Amino acid sequence: MSPTEPPDGAPAPEALAxxxxxxxxxxDGDRLLYIGQPQVPPVEVERELEPLFDERGYDVQLQARYxxxxxxxxxxxxxxxxxxxxxxxGIPWKNIxxxxxxxxxxxxxxxxWYHIDVGGDPLNMIHAWPFSLAILTILGVHxxxxxxxxxxxxxxxxxxxxIPIPPPFGTAGAIIRMRGRIPSRKALLDIGAAGPxxxxxxxxxxxxxxxxxxxISVPPPSPGSDAAQxxxxxxxxxxxxxxxxxxxxxxxxxxxxxxxxxxxxWLGMLVTFLNLLPVGQLDGGHVLRALIGPRQExxxxxxxxxxxxxxxxxxxxxxxxxxxxxxxxxxxxATALAYAGPANxxxxxxxxxxxxxxxxLTFLVGILxxxxxxxxxxx
Numbered sequence: 001m002s003p004t005e006p007p008d009g010a011p012a013p014e015a016l017a018x019x020x021x022x023x024x025x026x027x028d029g030d031r032l033l034y035i036g037q038p039q040v041p042p043v044e045v046e047r048e049l050e051p052l053f054d055e056r057g058y059d060v061q062l063q064a065r066y067x068x069x070x071x072x073x074x075x076x077x078x079x080x081x082x083x084x085x086x087x088x089x090g091i092p093w094k095n096i097x098x099x100x101x102x103x104x105x106x107x108x109x110x111x112x113w114y115h116i117d118v119g120g121d122p123l124n125m126i127h128a129w130p131f132s133l134a135i136l137t138i139l140g141v142h143x144x145x146x147x148x149x150x151x152x153x154x155x156x157x158x159x160x161x162x163i164p165i166p167p168p169f170g171t172a173g174a175i176i177r178m179r180g181r182i183p184s185r186k187a188l189l190d191i192g193a194a195g196p197x198x199x200x201x202x203x204x205x206x207x208x209x210x211x212x213x214x215x216i217s218v219p220p221p222s223p224g225s226d227a228a229q230x231x232x233x234x235x236x237x238x239x240x241x242x243x244x245x246x247x248x249x250x251x252x253x254x255x256x257x258x259x260x261x262x263x264x265x266w267l268g269m270l271v272t273f274l275n276l277l278p279v280g281q282l283d284g285g286h287v288l289r290a291l292i293g294p295r296q297e298x299x300x301x302x303x304x305x306x307x308x309x310x311x312x313x314x315x316x317x318x319x320x321x322x323x324x325x326x327x328x329x330x331x332x333x334a335t336a337l338a339y340a341g342p343a344n345x346x347x348x349x350x351x352x353x354x355x356x357x358x359x360x361l362t363f364l365v366g367i368l369x370x371x372x373x374x375x376x377x378x379x
Contacts (some may be wrong), residue, residue, distance in 0.1 A: 006032060011052050011079065019045050020079060028361040032058070033066065034079035035298070044077070050183060050346045056085050059156065059180045084156050084180060094155030095159045097135075102162035102171050106132035115218050115259035130213075134206045134264035136162070139174045139271070142199030146176050146283075153187040156180030168230075173271050178281075184347040185290040188354050192286025195363040197270050199367050203272065204241065207265030211247035217254040229378045233371040235269050238262075240368075269369040274330065276366030279303040280337025284366065288341040290351060291359045300338040307331035314373060323373055 006012065006025050010032055011227035013022035020037040038045045045062050053060040058081040111118050112126025118124045143160035150157035158177040165172045182188045234242075234249055242249045249258065276284035279300040289296040311327040314320050351359070 004067060006034075009056055010058065011049075012085035015052060016079070019048050022079075030082060032081040032083075034081065035077075036079070037077055041044060041196060042077070046346050047348075049079070050181075050330070053081055054154070054320065058082060059084050061181060071287050080364060082179065084154065092159050095161055098162045098164065099160075102136065102164040102174075103132060105164040105166065106135055106170035109167040110260060112167045113263055114216060126136035128260070131260040131264050132262045134210070134269060135169075135171060138199055138202045138206055138264065138268035139171065142195045142268075142271075142275075143174045143176050143196030145194035145196075146191055149191045150176075150178070150180075153183065153190060155179075155187060155191065169267060173275075178343070182343050182345040185293070185349060185351050186355060188286050188343060188345050189290035189351055189359055192283050192290065193358055196276055196283050196362055196365060197358075200237075200272055200369075201270065203265050204237075206268065207238065207241050207262055208245055210259045210261030210265055211245050211262075213259040213351055215251055216259055217255055218257045220255050231376045231378055232263070232266060233374050233376075235266075235273075235339050235369050235371050237269055237368040238266060246327055270374055273366050273369040273371070276363060276369075277303055277330070277334060278363075279334045280340055280342050282337060284363070285337070285342050287362050289344070291356060293348060293350070294344075295340055296336075300334075300342065304331045304335040304338060307334055310372065318373060320373055322377055323375060326374060 012109055013025060013034065016022055016034065016036075018039055020034065020038055022034050026033045026035065040048075042062050042064075046060065055103055060079060060081045063080055064079050066080065087291040107125045107128050108118070110116075110131030111125045114128050115129055116124050116127055139162065140160065142375075147157055147159065156179040158179065160174045160176050162174045163172040164170070178191075182191070217338070249262075251257070254272045275282055276287070278284040278288035278296065285296065285300060288299060292299075308331045311324040313330065314324045314327070318324075
């Protein structure tokens, strides 16, 4: 079977020799299929041909036993090229809808921290806008750090998807979808580290602003009330910012409470630490995969055990019960992420010294945000 000609701009079959012997070229939707046989180990086919397809605007992946719904018979190998679409195609309605929903849920969550009554007039929740703006800024800067670096490395990625949830947080964070292949460890490090590093800058700015905004007045506790109270931990970064600014993190007067904008910064610190767990395709998984290569999977396999162990130690010696649930949930989540595996770059060349330093500093940021017991429920 002689190869058919690919569309203009796509690599010609002859350009793939002697790495890959093409027997036919077919289309399958938005994919261009080069059917044939590798002449070298498959991993070398992807690594060596990726620059050729990249300069023509294609992502490429070698697949075995590719099937396209019956139109193409099963083949031993197919080099699948997909034309890269970097940027926004049309209006991202889903992203917009989720962002607007998250604005509403964070405004509603803010009414809890500002003690705003919305029973009589739901529009009162607009007065919680500083908390909503603060947390959305932190999450947005974090995700757009990933997105911007994806554009720089010409990796196809979606705009951020914000995740709305009920109070007390109002959001479970935000994500972007990486649709393209990661070309190198360098790109993986840059994309993985850009989010937490950009996000921590926004977190520091938001937290400092919140500290200088001063406390808010809250209703005094009712005599004999047995309502539960939540006491939040103070990570090293928060303590350091309070020390540098000379602002307090607590008040002797029970009718005064830290400004909710500070709580938004606290939440940004917790999200930063959780994202930097070095497992799967979390930011920390990307950074560690870029730093140490395939050995990252060995480390990732230990993370769920470490989280379950932390929960166990806190239960036995930390005088907490319900509070350990966060580490149990994240232990289960980390197990699923470790099973799914990391993002594997096409070219696995080790990082240069500068990026190794950036990777280590990124994990140091996570350590500054770590809290063994993020919150305590006091009854």
